Amino acid sequence: MVPLGALVLTLVLAEAELELVPESIKGHPQVQSAARNRDRRAARTLLDASLHHEAMRQLPESDRRGRPDLVHFSLLLALDSALNKADKLRVVVHTRNDERIAIHPDTRLMRHYPRFVGLMETLLREGATPRHNPLLVFEPGWTLQRVLEHHATGPIVCFTEKGSPIEPGTWMEAKVAQSPDLTVVLGCFPHGDFHHAPETFANEVVGLGGDALSVWTVEMEVLAHYERAVKVFPRPAMESSAQPT
Amino acid sequence: MVPLGALVLTLVLAEAELELVPESIKGHPQVQSAARNRDRRAARTLLDASLHHEAMRQLPESDRRGRPDLVHFSLLLALDSALNKADKLRVVVHTRNDERIAIHPDTRLMRHYPRFVGLMETLLREGATPRHNPLLVFEPGWTLQRVLEHHATGPIVCFTEKGSPIEPGTWMEAKVAQSPDLTVVLGCFPHGDFHHAPETFANEVVGLGGDALSVWTVEMEVLAHYERAVKVFPRPAMESSAQPT
Numbered sequence: 001m002v003p004l005g006a007l008v009l010t011l012v013l014a015e016a017e018l019e020l021v022p023e024s025i026k027g028h029p030q031v032q033s034a035a036r037n038r039d040r041r042a043a044r045t046l047l048d049a050s051l052h053h054e055a056m057r058q059l060p061e062s063d064r065r066g067r068p069d070l071v072h073f074s075l076l077l078a079l080d081s082a083l084n085k086a087d088k089l090r091v092v093v094h095t096r097n098d099e100r101i102a103i104h105p106d107t108r109l110m111r112h113y114p115r116f117v118g119l120m121e122t123l124l125r126e127g128a129t130p131r132h133n134p135l136l137v138f139e140p141g142w143t144l145q146r147v148l149e150h151h152a153t154g155p156i157v158c159f160t161e162k163g164s165p166i167e168p169g170t171w172m173e174a175k176v177a178q179s180p181d182l183t184v185v186l187g188c189f190p191h192g193d194f195h196h197a198p199e200t201f202a203n204e205v206v207g208l209g210g211d212a213l214s215v216w217t218v219e220m221e222v223l224a225h226y227e228r229a230v231k232v233f234p235r236p237a238m239e240s241s242a243q244p245t
Numbered sequence: 246m247v248p249l250g251a252l253v254l255t256l257v258l259a260e261a262e263l264e265l266v267p268e269s270i271k272g273h274p275q276v277q278s279a280a281r282n283r284d285r286r287a288a289r290t291l292l293d294a295s296l297h298h299e300a301m302r303q304l305p306e307s308d309r310r311g312r313p314d315l316v317h318f319s320l321l322l323a324l325d326s327a328l329n330k331a332d333k334l335r336v337v338v339h340t341r342n343d344e345r346i347a348i349h350p351d352t353r354l355m356r357h358y359p360r361f362v363g364l365m366e367t368l369l370r371e372g373a374t375p376r377h378n379p380l381l382v383f384e385p386g387w388t389l390q391r392v393l394e395h396h397a398t399g400p401i402v403c404f405t406e407k408g409s410p411i412e413p414g415t416w417m418e419a420k421v422a423q424s425p426d427l428t429v430v431l432g433c434f435p436h437g438d439f440h441h442a443p444e445t446f447a448n449e450v451v452g453l454g455g456d457a458l459s460v461w462t463v464e465m466e467v468l469a470h471y472e473r474a475v476k477v478f479p480r481p482a483m484e485s486s487a488q489p490t
Contacts, residue, residue: 070356077462111295167473168478169414208478214321216325223465224413224414225414225473231412233414
């Protein structure tokens with residue numbers, strides 16, 4: 001039996017496609033118009049592929065940038081999980097521009113996408129939110145290497161499309177038997193490769209075989225099978241039931 | 246060994262809080278203003294708790310209605326899953342107003358929430374989208390009972406907060422060993438009970454113990470452990486890799 005108190009899964013959402021509208025396209029009519037619709041200055045709005053498609057053609061790697069939606073759902077899935085509620089999960093976001101978003105496990109993230117975008121815009125501008133006792137902290141100057149040096153617990157495993165195909169349930173069972181502390185790195189971008197070869201920052205590089213999967217699809221496998229391996233279920237009964245919204 | 250060709254998981258997202266703005270509040274200033282911002286008529290917009298909070302106070306059960314976001318993420322998680330890509334998953338949505346949304350497994354749902362809302366508004370008005378060879382079909386007159394009579398495969402299990410607590414991995418293994426075809430009913434509402442007692446429509450009523458969990462949290466457990474039980478991983482190699490976006 002693994003002692004339940006000690007172990008933790010560290011989930012790193014890496015090279016996340018979350019950034020403010022880059023200087024070079026903030027004057028583009030599409031960007032200006034989208035910002036005006038929200039009564040904001042263009043440079044203070046998040047880059048969003050769904051709104052800025054035309055303008056983004058001028059950017060390098062335009063086909064993968066501007067995807068706050070990937071960060072949103074990945075964070076919701078992690079923070080709402082039984083693993084997080086059992087206080088056995090740490091989530092950290094590393095962005096394409098080598099910034100870090102540290103997330104307190106008690107964070108109750110808004111479900112409504114436009115509100116999440118507003119929250120991220122505030123966070124990227126002010127560096128922390130809420131101002132007192134912040135749950136989310138944003139800092140520049142964090143390479144993925146530095147994030148891992150600071151946050152990693154146990155061995156570091158990177159999931160990518162090109163990693164050695166595994167069966168995630170049996171793989172996770174064996175992994176947790178070796179070391180219940182574990183760090184999993186997932187690429188929080190829509191497709192393509194990590195900018196740095198995963199072998200340079202991870203002890204092991206694995207995949208789920210077949211075609212590319214969404215980040216939350218891989219995340220779901222990691223969370224559910226880690227939960228089983230560390231015996232999160234059945235959960236202790238509550239005296240009064242809290243309500244997710 | 247279970248023969249892989251035959252089995253399927255049917256996932257029913259039940260009593261989903263997805264509806265157009267009800268007649269009684271379409272004249273409310275908050276509803277009118279939100280519709281105007283999107284250049285739409287109020288009666289043609291989805292009820293959205295995040296936008297219509299004040300106006301919704303006049304509605305019965307206002308604290309749980311207007312949650313298209315729950316349907317959005319739940320569908321993305323299901324449709325993007327390796328289980329769906331292996332053609333072993335069927336998803337159907339049943340709404341609070343006893344409507345059915347039938348969803349083709351090949352549907353590539355938009356990730357961007359405002360676009361998803363637009364899609365649902367079109368679907369609820371026109372009954373099918375796209376017009377030719379529709380992937381999504383919306384029909385009134387489908388009670389949950391009728392949805393289950395029409396769609397259920399194998400035993401019907403309902404997950405609710407009050408169901409007998411299980412460990413989802415071991416439970417699913419045993420379940421699939423008995424019958425690889427399985428129907429799982431999840432409440433696609435933020436909190437509270439089903440309007441009809443789950444015992445009246447399900448063969449088994451189970452839960453994950455503890456406090457209430459988000460629909461996608463429960464869904465993640467169901468999908469990941471069903472995938473393991475029916476051996477979806479490792480997936481067959483692809484000749485060229487498709488790109489999720």
